[in-house]
Amino acid sequence: SSELTQDPAVSVALGQTVRITCQGDSLRSYYANWYQQKPGQAPVLVIYGKNNRPSGIPDRFSGSSSGNTASLTITGAQAEDEADYYCNSRDSSGNHYVFGTGTKVTVL
């Protein structure tokens, strides 16, 4: 299967920790990458590869992986972290790419 499945929505109290998961067969072979998208804006890459943050991404964002599941953790969530989050990886063929179904994160 080339699908990546995410929980539709999660909520987190301000300053607390939230973990967003992404499941799919391709994750056994390829790393997941993670994007944040706020309403009306283009997505922004927040984690890539094993656990790498592009320049300018706060260190409260981190990534991990085990088996067919990848996770994005926000440690000490801030109000500005409220957004949709998507994972992506290569598909099982390696020549195509697939996105997760997306998770809406609400910061309470």
Add this chain to the structure above:
Amino acid sequence: EVQLVESGGGLVKPGGSLRVSCAASGFTFSNAWMSWVRQAPGKGLEWVGRIKSKTDGGTTDYAAPVKGRFTISRDDSKNTLYLQMNSLKTEDTAVYYCTTTSSWYGYFDYWGQGTLVTVSS
């Protein structure tokens, strides 16, 4: 500063054609793998297709829903990426984003602001 600026979106009838463009600056475009990613209104992200750099063969790959109808090309002399869309369907209605693409990890690191393509009669 990396900039990707899409243009050419608009309203087109089912069965029609449209070409959208992406003007790139701030990086060596000819060395970059590039992709198009789309997002239907209120929906998630969907990879459309990718073109490799000419030094890596310049080959293209497409998602199943658009294969045979869409064509990605590049003009490295103009630092511009193109998406030619033929036989458009209502389900192709989306914001189309131009992105740079990691050749190794398969991530999309820089994104344009997107251009809206609406397919409707």
